[in-house]
Amino acid sequence: MSDTIVISQVLLQGLMVGAMYGLIAFGMTMIFSTTGLLNFAHGGFLAVGMYLCVTLYAAFRMSPYISILITVPVLFGMGYFLYRYIVWKVLKIHIITAAQITLGLLWIIESSLSMIFGADIRSVPTTIGIQKVYLGPLTLSVPYIISFIVAIIVGIMLYWLMQRTDFGRSVRAVTQNRDAAELMGIRVVRIQTIVFGLGLALLGVCSPLIIAMVPTTPSVGLQFTLFAFIIMMLGGIGNFLGTVIAGLIFGVVDAYGRFFFTGYIASVIPYSLLVLVLLVRPRGLLGEK
Amino acid sequence: MFVVDTVAAGYGKSMVLQGVSLEVKEGECTCLIGANGAGKSTLMRVISGLLRSVSGEVSIDNIVLTGLPPNEIVDLGVIQVPEGRLIFPQMTVEENLLLGARNHRAKSEAYSSFEKVYTLFPVLKKRKNQRGGTLSGGEQQMLAIGRGLMAKPRILLLDEPSIGLSPLLVAEVFSVVQELIKESIGVLLVEQNVSAALNVSSYGYVLERGHSVLRGSSQELLEDESIKKHYLGN
Ligand SMILES: Nc1ncnc2c1ncn2[C@@H]1O[C@H](COP(=O)(O)OP(=O)(O)OP(=O)(O)O)[C@@H](O)[C@H]1O
Numbered sequence: 229m230s231d232t233i234v235i236s237q238v239l240l241q242g243l244m245v246g247a248m249y250g251l252i253a254f255g256m257t258m259i260f261s262t263t264g265l266l267n268f269a270h271g272g273f274l275a276v277g278m279y280l281c282v283t284l285y286a287a288f289r290m291s292p293y294i295s296i297l298i299t300v301p302v303l304f305g306m307g308y309f310l311y312r313y314i315v316w317k318v319l320k321i322h323i324i325t326a327a328q329i330t331l332g333l334l335w336i337i338e339s340s341l342s343m344i345f346g347a348d349i350r351s352v353p354t355t356i357g358i359q360k361v362y363l364g365p366l367t368l369s370v371p372y373i374i375s376f377i378v379a380i381i382v383g384i385m386l387y388w389l390m391q392r393t394d395f396g397r398s399v400r401a402v403t404q405n406r407d408a409a410e411l412m413g414i415r416v417v418r419i420q421t422i423v424f425g426l427g428l429a430l431l432g433v434c435s436p437l438i439i440a441m442v443p444t445t446p447s448v449g450l451q452f453t454l455f456a457f458i459i460m461m462l463g464g465i466g467n468f469l470g471t472v473i474a475g476l477i478f479g480v481v482d483a484y485g486r487f488f489f490t491g492y493i494a495s496v497i498p499y500s501l502l503v504l505v506l507l508v509r510p511r512g513l514l515g516e517k
Numbered sequence: 518m519f520v521v522d523t524v525a526a527g528y529g530k531s532m533v534l535q536g537v538s539l540e541v542k543e544g545e546c547t548c549l550i551g552a553n554g555a556g557k558s559t560l561m562r563v564i565s566g567l568l569r570s571v572s573g574e575v576s577i578d579n580i581v582l583t584g585l586p587p588n589e590i591v592d593l594g595v596i597q598v599p600e601g602r603l604i605f606p607q608m609t610v611e612e613n614l615l616l617g618a619r620n621h622r623a624k625s626e627a628y629s630s631f632e633k634v635y636t637l638f639p640v641l642k643k644r645k646n647q648r649g650g651t652l653s654g655g656e657q658q659m660l661a662i663g664r665g666l667m668a669k670p671r672i673l674l675l676d677e678p679s680i681g682l683s684p685l686l687v688a689e690v691f692s693v694v695q696e697l698i699k700e701s702i703g704v705l706l707v708e709q710n711v712s713a714a715l716n717v718s719s720y721g722y723v724l725e726r727g728h729s730v731l732r733g734s735s736q737e738l739l740e741d742e743s744i745k746k747h748y749l750g751n
């Protein structure tokens with residue numbers, strides 16, 4: 229294989245994974261900009277979704293692509309009730325305590341998963357997992373293509389939801405000025421609760437797609453939380469389009485990093501990207517003001 | 518009739534309002550004047566349900582608003598145009614206006630409300646696809662008032678609408694207030710621009726450090742010696 233082919237191959241794969249990252253970070257930035265809360269447990273809930281797929285496979289031989297019908301509503305419900313009955317009540321009193329709770333939750337999730345499933349690597353085999361598509365000289369495995377297509381479809385749905393519906397306008401109003409939103413008669417806490425649910429529902433979309441591509445361990449949560457956080461900062465906090473673009477860039481940079489370097493150096497590259505971008509654009513790629 | 522009855526409220530342990538009462542009749546402008554820090558905006562927050570009162574009651578046509586969440590207060594037609602405008606800076610003028618019409622009563626009539634607001638403020642029509650944050654200060658104030666009107670107010674609370682505006686725009690804002698009165702909307706006008714406020718209103722209240730110290734017809738207040746001394750500067 230020639231160099232350009234390899235380089236394009238890595239680029240393509242980076243973009244496809246990046247689209248997933250974009251969705252994950254989209255949920256985090258949505259939650260942050262409507263509630264003011266950094267959800268440290270974000271990656272943890274992604275792990276919950278993945279282990280839900282592991283369980284459904286073990287019990288019913290269910291393909292992750294079917295499990296998505298279960299992970300989405302389950303994670304939405306988790307987010308909804310968590311915010312409605314715990315996070316919001318703490319948030320009213322003290323925001324740092326609420327952030328602390330999500331951080332604690334990350335550890336609770338990780339240790340519960342270890343206790344139930346063990347610390348070993350787990351994966352869900354799929355029949356299409358091994359299939360490949362040839363695009364000229366490029367080779368793509370089918371799970372990557374599926375996840376990319378789903379990410380695009382979900383991305384378009386989110387765009388429509390945010391730009392064209394009353395709900396989306398209300399969400400944007402809450403992110404831009406909470407008091408003014410209240411004065412318009414928007415039920416701010418209700419919007420925040422639904423957004424928290426939606427943010428986790430996006431993880432419900434991503435987790436089956438990711439477990440179909442790569443195996444997982446109970447400790448992936450922290451890593452995904454950090455990735456989502458970096459992408460959120462890269463895109464400009466609360467900037468929904470910026471987040472998606474940042475996700476794609478992050479995916480590509482990470483893919484090249486892993487391709488050209490190994491070990492520690494590769495894992496430092498995404499953070500260097502963040503520092504570099506923030507040096508030039510302190511409010512992120514598309515951040516304003 | 519909109520009634521505020523001996524409302525006391527504050528932030529934490531510091532009480533800002535110590536028993537404030539006032540009335541606003543529909544089809545009339547009532548003004549509330551007072552120095553910086555007197556508690557005018559705090560009263561607005563209490564009325565709209567953003568801040569809990571410690572005691573006292575707010576009601577419209579004998580329906581008690583106290584304790585209701587902000588959205589239900591909006592549904593009852595008590596609409597606030599807040600101090601500092603608080604428009605949504607990243608949304609277009611049109612979207613800002615649309616958000617004003619979100620409550621149950623206003624939603625179905627949004628279309629005719631648009632017409633009305635654009636007639637009152639033609640500049641908003643010209644700028645309808647521009648982002649709120651890019652408007653000039655005066656235009657933002659018109660947008661804030663327009664957004665309030667989209668909500669179909671029965672009682673409109675205007676918190677210092679003339680601040681930072683040129684004399685010409687101030688006159689425009691006050692002429693809009695007169696238009697609203699004709700449509701039997703009740704206006705509660707909070708102002709630092711005391712003479713202009715008393716001229717457009719028919720009744721006025723003076724708030725000092727959380728107490729209503731003076732009330733009367735605007736004519737009486739304009740002639741009152743202490744008002745002349747403290748607020749009219751002569
Ligand atoms: N969020 C808050 N927390 C604590 N104290 C506050 C808060 N908002 C206002 N205050 C205090 O309450 C008092 C009254 O403030 P308020 O904004 O109601 O005055 P105002 O009459 O509207 O003044 P202005 O004419 O300057 O707008 C002030 O002493 C202010 O410092």
Ligand SMILES: [Mg+2]
Pocket residue numbers: 557558559600676
């Ligand atoms: Mg004020």
